[in-house]
Amino acid sequence: xxxxxxxxxxxxxxxxxxxxxxxxxxxxxxxxxxxxxxxxxxxxxxxxxxxxxxxxxxxxxxxxxxxxxxxxxxxxxxxxxxxxxxxxxxxxxxxxxxxxxxxxxxxxxxxxxxxxxxxxxxxxxxxxxxxxxxxxxxxxxxxxxxxxxxxxxxxxxxxxxxxxxxxxxxxxxxxxxxxxxxxxxxxxxxxxxxxxxxxxxxxxxxxxxxxxxxxxxxxxxxxxxxxxxxxxxxxxxxxxxxxxxxxxxxxxxxxxxxxxxxxxxxxxxxxxxxxxxxxxxxxxxxxxxxxxxxxxxxxxxxxxxxxxxxxxxxxxxxxxxxxxxxxxxxxxxxxxxxxxxxxxxxxxxxxxxxxxxxxxxxxxxxxxxxxxxxxxxxxxxxx
Amino acid sequence: xxxxxxxxxxxxxxxxxxxxxxxxxxxxxxxxxxxxxxxxxxxxxxxxxxxxxxxxxxxxxxxxxxxxxxxxxxxxxxxxxxxxxxxxxxxxxxxxxxxxxxxxxxxxxxxxxxxxxxxxxxxxxxxxxxxxxxxxxxxxxxxxxxxxxxxxxxxxxxxxxxxxxxxxxxxxxxxxxxxxxxxxxxxxxxxxxxxxxxxxxxxxxxxxxxxxxxxxxxxxxxxxxxxxxxxxxxxxxxxxxxxxxxxxxxxxxxxxxxxxxxxxxxxxxxxxxxxxxxxxxxxxxxxxxxxxxxxxxxxxxxxxxxxxxxxxxxxxxxxxxxxxxxxxxxxxxxxxxxxxxxxxxxxxxxxxxxxxxxxxxxxxxxxxxxxxxxxxxxxxxxxxxxxxxxxxxxxxxxxxxxxxxxxxxxxxxxxxxxxxxxxxxxxxxxxxxxxxxxxxxxxxxxxxxxxxxxxxxxxxxxxxxxxxxxxxxxxxxxxxxxxxxxxxxxxxxxxxxxxxxxxxxxxxxxxxxxxxxxxxxxxxxxxxxxxxxxxxxxxxxx
Numbered sequence: 015x016x017x018x019x020x021x022x023x024x025x026x027x028x029x030x031x032x033x034x035x036x037x038x039x040x041x042x043x044x045x046x047x048x049x050x051x052x053x054x055x056x057x058x059x060x061x062x063x064x065x066x067x068x069x070x071x072x073x074x075x076x077x078x079x080x081x082x083x084x085x086x087x088x089x090x091x092x093x094x095x096x097x098x099x100x101x102x103x104x105x106x107x108x109x110x111x112x113x114x115x116x117x118x119x120x121x122x123x124x125x126x127x128x129x130x131x132x133x134x135x136x137x138x139x140x141x142x143x144x145x146x147x148x149x150x151x152x153x154x155x156x157x158x159x160x161x162x163x164x165x166x167x168x169x170x171x172x173x174x175x176x177x178x179x180x181x182x183x184x185x186x187x188x189x190x191x192x193x194x195x196x197x198x199x200x201x202x203x204x205x206x207x208x209x210x211x212x213x214x215x216x217x218x219x220x221x222x223x224x225x226x227x228x229x230x231x232x233x234x235x236x237x238x239x240x241x242x243x244x245x246x247x248x249x250x251x252x253x254x255x256x257x258x259x260x261x262x263x264x265x266x267x268x269x270x271x272x273x274x275x276x277x278x279x280x281x282x283x284x285x286x287x288x289x290x291x292x293x294x295x296x297x298x299x300x301x302x303x304x305x306x307x308x309x310x311x312x313x314x315x316x317x318x319x320x321x322x323x324x325x326x327x328x329x330x331x332x333x334x335x336x337x338x339x340x341x342x343x344x345x346x347x348x349x350x351x352x353x354x355x356x357x358x359x360x361x362x363x364x365x366x367x368x369x370x371x372x373x374x375x376x377x378x379x380x381x382x383x384x385x386x387x388x389x390x391x392x393x394x395x396x397x
Numbered sequence: 398x399x400x401x402x403x404x405x406x407x408x409x410x411x412x413x414x415x416x417x418x419x420x421x422x423x424x425x426x427x428x429x430x431x432x433x434x435x436x437x438x439x440x441x442x443x444x445x446x447x448x449x450x451x452x453x454x455x456x457x458x459x460x461x462x463x464x465x466x467x468x469x470x471x472x473x474x475x476x477x478x479x480x481x482x483x484x485x486x487x488x489x490x491x492x493x494x495x496x497x498x499x500x501x502x503x504x505x506x507x508x509x510x511x512x513x514x515x516x517x518x519x520x521x522x523x524x525x526x527x528x529x530x531x532x533x534x535x536x537x538x539x540x541x542x543x544x545x546x547x548x549x550x551x552x553x554x555x556x557x558x559x560x561x562x563x564x565x566x567x568x569x570x571x572x573x574x575x576x577x578x579x580x581x582x583x584x585x586x587x588x589x590x591x592x593x594x595x596x597x598x599x600x601x602x603x604x605x606x607x608x609x610x611x612x613x614x615x616x617x618x619x620x621x622x623x624x625x626x627x628x629x630x631x632x633x634x635x636x637x638x639x640x641x642x643x644x645x646x647x648x649x650x651x652x653x654x655x656x657x658x659x660x661x662x663x664x665x666x667x668x669x670x671x672x673x674x675x676x677x678x679x680x681x682x683x684x685x686x687x688x689x690x691x692x693x694x695x696x697x698x699x700x701x702x703x704x705x706x707x708x709x710x711x712x713x714x715x716x717x718x719x720x721x722x723x724x725x726x727x728x729x730x731x732x733x734x735x736x737x738x739x740x741x742x743x744x745x746x747x748x749x750x751x752x753x754x755x756x757x758x759x760x761x762x763x764x765x766x767x768x769x770x771x772x773x774x775x776x777x778x779x780x781x782x783x784x785x786x787x788x789x790x791x792x793x794x795x796x797x798x799x800x801x802x803x804x805x806x807x808x809x810x811x812x813x814x815x816x817x818x819x820x821x822x823x824x825x826x827x828x829x830x831x832x833x834x835x836x837x838x839x840x841x842x843x844x845x846x847x848x849x850x851x852x853x854x855x856x857x858x859x860x861x862x863x864x865x866x867x868x869x870x871x872x873x874x875x876x877x878x879x880x881x882x883x884x885x886x887x888x889x890x891x892x893x894x895x896x897x898x899x900x901x902x903x904x905x906x907x908x909x910x911x912x913x914x915x916x917x918x919x920x921x922x923x924x925x926x927x928x929x930x931x932x933x934x935x936x937x938x939x
Contacts (some may be wrong), residue, residue: 068724088739165923174674174738175926178873179919185870186915189908302872308746315743348754355747359740360733 028240029321032233039229043222062221063293068333069228070293073286075313075325077279082311083320084243085275086255088173091180092283093307094187095155095298099284101191102154104204104297105138106147107215111208124206125199131378135197144211151280151288159280160273167269167276172258179199181304203298210292220291228289232326235282239322242278249273252320312351315358318365328364407889420875430496433458436628437466437495438484441477441510448512450521456523464527466495467520474506483853484510522555529559534568541571553579581613591623599630607634641781646899652788654895655795656857658888659850659876660868662799664885666843667723668876670806670819673731673840674742677749678872679865680756681844684722685715685754685851686860690765705770708852715848722752723844727837735836749865757862767855791853798849799888804840805882819882874918880928894918 024032025060027047042065046057074096092176108123117127121134138145162183194200213220242248251270261270263315264313291297302304310329317328362369436455440448451471454731455463469475469486476492477484483491492501512520528540556576563569577594582584586594595613598606610627660682667675689711696703697711703710726748730809734741769787776785817825818835826832851864858864871894879890894914901910922928 089744162919165920169923169926169927171922174742175877175922177674177739177742178877179922182870182874182915182919185910186919189912189915193908204789241417305866308743311743312747345754345758348750348757352747352750352754355750356730359744359747360730 017161024171024240025323027302028236031323031326032034032236035229035233035236038224039233043226046222047218056248059218059221062218062225063295064337066221066225066228066293067290068330069225069232070286070290071333072326072329073289074229074283075234075308075329076232076235076239076288076322077282078310078314079319079322079325080239080242080279081275082314083253083322083325084248084255085272086258087276088177088311089180089276089279090304090307090311090323091184092310093304094180094184094302095159095280095283096287096290096310097187097191097299097301098155099151099157099287100291100297100301101198101204101287102147102150103283103288103291104139104142104207105141105198107151107207107210107292108204109138109142110210111206112209115206123204123350125194125202127196128237129194137195137197148288151284152182155280155287156277159240159277163273163276164269165309167272170269182309184302184307184346185304188299188304191299192300199298201299203296203300205296205298207292207295215295224289224293229294231285231289235285235325236322239282243322247271247274255320290352309351312355312358316354316362316365316367318362318367318369321365321367323366324365399775428666430462433460433462434496436483437463438477440466440475441471441484441508445511445513445516448516452516452519455528459502459527459530461527461531461916462496464524465498467524467527469495470512471517471520471524473509473512475510477510478503478505478507480505501824526555526558526715529555530562534565537563537565538569538571541568541575546624550903553583573597574606578602578606578609581609588623592621592626595623595626595630596722599633602634602637604638607631607638610634638781644780645782646903647896648782648784648788649737650896650899651892652792652895654892654896655788655792656854657871657875657895658795658799659791659853660847660890661872661891662795662846662884663843663845663850664872664876665775665879665884666802667840668844668873669882669884669887670815671836671839671843672738672881674738674745675840675843676742676746676869677726677752677865678745678844678847679867679869680749680752681719681847681865682851682854682868683756683860683862683865684719685711685759685848686767686855686858686864687765687851688715688718688848689852689855690760690767690860693768704768707768708773708856711852712849715852716845717848719848719851720841720845723847724841725838726844727840729838732833732836732885753862753865760862762862765860767860786826787856791857794853797844799884802846803884811838813834877922877928878918880930883928883930886928886930 017179045055046059046062049056052381074092077095078089078092081089096350111123113120115124115127117124119127122131126134129293141150162180164178171179190196191198191203192201198204207215209215210220210224213223215221243251250261250266254268254271258268261271287297287301309332313329313332314325315328316332317324317326319325332351335350336347339350358365364371407634412734433455436451439451440455443451452467455467465486466475466484474487475484475495476487484495485503485507486495488500492503492507493499494501523541529537531537531540556572556579560569560572560576565574573596577597579596580590580594595610597608610631613625614627614631662683664675664678667673667678689708692711693707696707726745726897730744730748731741734744773787773790776782776783788842806815814825814830814835817828817830818832818839822832827835829888854864854868858867875890875894876887878894879886879888896908897917898914901913904910905913
């Protein structure tokens with residue numbers, strides 16, 4: 015039944031993405047672990063966490079697309095949910111260090127010993143259990159999104175206002191997490207992780223597994239999102255995007271629809287953050303910076319919002335470009351990013367996916383007029 | 398506290414200078430030079446137990462020319478020539494005459510005039526007493542301030558003496574206060590005297606008076622009535638200090654509010670009136686600050702005499718620079734995005750990144766130093782308030798800018814067109830108003846104001862490429878909190894956010910206070926999505 019659904023609900027592009035993610039999840043780790051270093055297809059170990067990071071960003075962009083592309087809520091605070099998920103995972107990793115820290119305290123992380131704390135704060139309890147930490151990875155961002163969204167959507171804060179207060183939210187969290195007495199390591203954040211589930215984070219096998227997990231989870235989240243947006247609820251979300259008042263007048267509770275999208279999106283962002291931290295090896299308050307959240311918006315916009323596929327491509331492309339530029343021409347990167355913001359909003363309102371579609375339809379039209387047959391892509395275009 | 402310490406240090410320094418050179422003190426008429434010299438020479442004679450008497454005798458002459466010699470005695474720089482019984486002061490590696498201060502060539506053997514602690518104490522009291530007779534009231538006041546720190550009951554007759562002659566009200570008041578402090582320290586003083594002293598300290602109401610009163614309660618077995626009075630006085634002083642503390646907080650709050658107002662006022666035009674989300678607004682502020690920097694650099698290298706006017710020169714230039722950038726932005730980007738606020742937000746964010754990086758490439762990533770002109774530095778006290786001139790100027794300046802904007806919007810032809818376009822674009826267009834140009838100039842105006850704000854902020858903030866970033870969220874909060882499209886709302890919003898922030902700070906710390914204000918605003922927007930002073934009517938929905 016699922017395989018049937020896969021074929022009926024998913025466009026060609028979506029199917030290609032899912033399959034290629036699965037293939038990448040197998041091939042890249044294999045190319046890293048099995049091939050000898052001098053082989054031309056060998057993937058060096060330092061690239062695994064980098065590419066894994068891109069996949070996490072892609073998942074974050076996907077989360078944003080769910081609210082922005084489909085529900086019309088431009089959140090400038092999605093970095094906050096990402097960082098919260100990251101912190102939840104980071105807390106688990108901190109607890110795993112155990113007595114191997116600099117101060118060799120069996121329970122307290124180094125920074126707490128440094129701050130002269132005597133015992134673990136209540137909110138650190140339970141994070142030594144993997145399942146609990148993973149629960150928190152989705153629960154904490156989800157809860158924050160629920161409370162925030164509940165207030166915001168109920169009082170009909172929309173559009174730009176909502177964007178600005180989500181930005182204020184992540185800014186407030188940024189300031190809060192910078193404080194030492196918050197109990198999250200202050201300025202330095204959480205770092206010096208040793209292992210996850212008993213496997214060393216430095217080992218190639220662990221890195222490869224984390225990469226594979228990122229790719230597979232991205233595929234899974236993509237499938238879930240695809241199911242959501244093609245369900246009746248998903249149609250309602252798009253209706254809210256286009257004519258909020260009309261949906262409300264037809265008898266739907268708009269705030270519930272928005273709240274659902276917002277919470278699910280925050281949870282996905284949390285998962286992305288949790289995958290990000292073990293691969294990057296550090297989480298600090300800088301992740302809450304409003305600029306990060308806005309950058310997520312541009313990934314989504316570059317790929318094309320409201321397509322689910324686009325944001326993933328956008329995130330991969332922009333971040334790949336960022337890595338290249340910051341290494342090759344560090345001065346130029348911000349110019350390029352800034353120009354990208356302007357160019358995409360001015361010339362590519364539907365992103366790369368929109369451009370692609372435009373080219374496709376033009377091409378189809380031409381071939382249709384030439385061959386005088388009905389276009390092949392017609393069912394999709396109708397959708 | 399620090400200023401007080403500085404004052405004391407300065408006074409001590411002054412005393413030293415005055416004692417060594419006696420440049421400013423004129424000799425009173427009542428002591429002849431020969432008499433003085435005789436008494437000074439007498440300091441070297443006799444046994445050490447005779448010295449207090451001789452010092453007293455010298456001080457009796459009441460000439461502050463004797464101060465130098467006394468000071469030399471305290472510091473062990475006084476030498477006597479056995480043969481001639483002349484006394485000299487050692488100054489560096491040569492000797493000088495204690496009265497004329499001219500260098501003396503002596504070949505004979507000189508002996509140091511001995512002094513013990515008692516002698517030194519007496520000499521100090523004599524110095525203070527002589528300084529109190531200085532004709533310069535400023536110096537007398539400083540001497541009194543120093544004495545307050547070391548109030549000693551032996552000074553009492555001296556103070557009483559000074560009180561008789563003192564005409565300057567301020568010095569007299571201070572002397573009375575010292576007298577009160579000394580009386581409190583004296584365990585044998587009568588109850589009435591104590592009560593009177595407590596009353597005087599209570600009137601004084603300073604931190605020092607508080608200290609003296611607390612010391613009185615802590616270590617004397619005074620009568621119940623006196624203790625009660627002291628307790629009441631302490632409470633009264635603490636209360637008045639708390640009240641001044643509130644005023645001080647309000648001042649700090651207004652000062653922060655004025656900064657917020659300056660940063661937000663341009664945004665109130667671009668966002669509030671035009672509905673454009675200009676994320677590059679902070680960078681306009683930054684451009685203004687860098688314009689100030691460039692102006693000062695040019696002045697420093699080419700016209701050093703103009704430094705005092707550097708800010709006045711920078712103001713119009715900053716307005717032009719930021720305004721021109723704003724104009725270019727509107728013409729090239731924003732005008733294609735009207736009606737798509739979220740896209741505007743992204744595009745202007747891109748512009749802000751480009752501007753930041755441009756400034757970073759040109760000027761480097763480090764902080765630039767922008768100097769304060771003379772008239773913007775320093776501070777003064779008003780009652781229990783400490784006010785700094787730069788904050789005061791910025792507060793005044795923000796209000797002037799605010800008034801100017803109001804005037805432009807409500808009284809000028811351009812303002813009229815602007816309001817017409819915001820209220821009904823199509824109607825305005827059909828009346829012959831060139832709406833695209835009005836849009837462009839309105840945006841340029843908002844940006845220019847941000848540039849002006851940058852000139853002011855360069856005086857109190859670090860001028861770096863990130864300057865704008867730190868203000869952008871606050872500015873949006875102010876505009877949204879005050880109510881979009883309402884300049885008065887921006888004023889009230891900025892001031893109330895500033896004051897609220899400063900009142901939270903003592904309880905929660907600076908960072909937490911900021912977080913709390915943000916949270917409060919977030920909650921407030923939920924409650925009143927259109928801000929404090931919401932625009933009413935149909936136009937709002939459009």
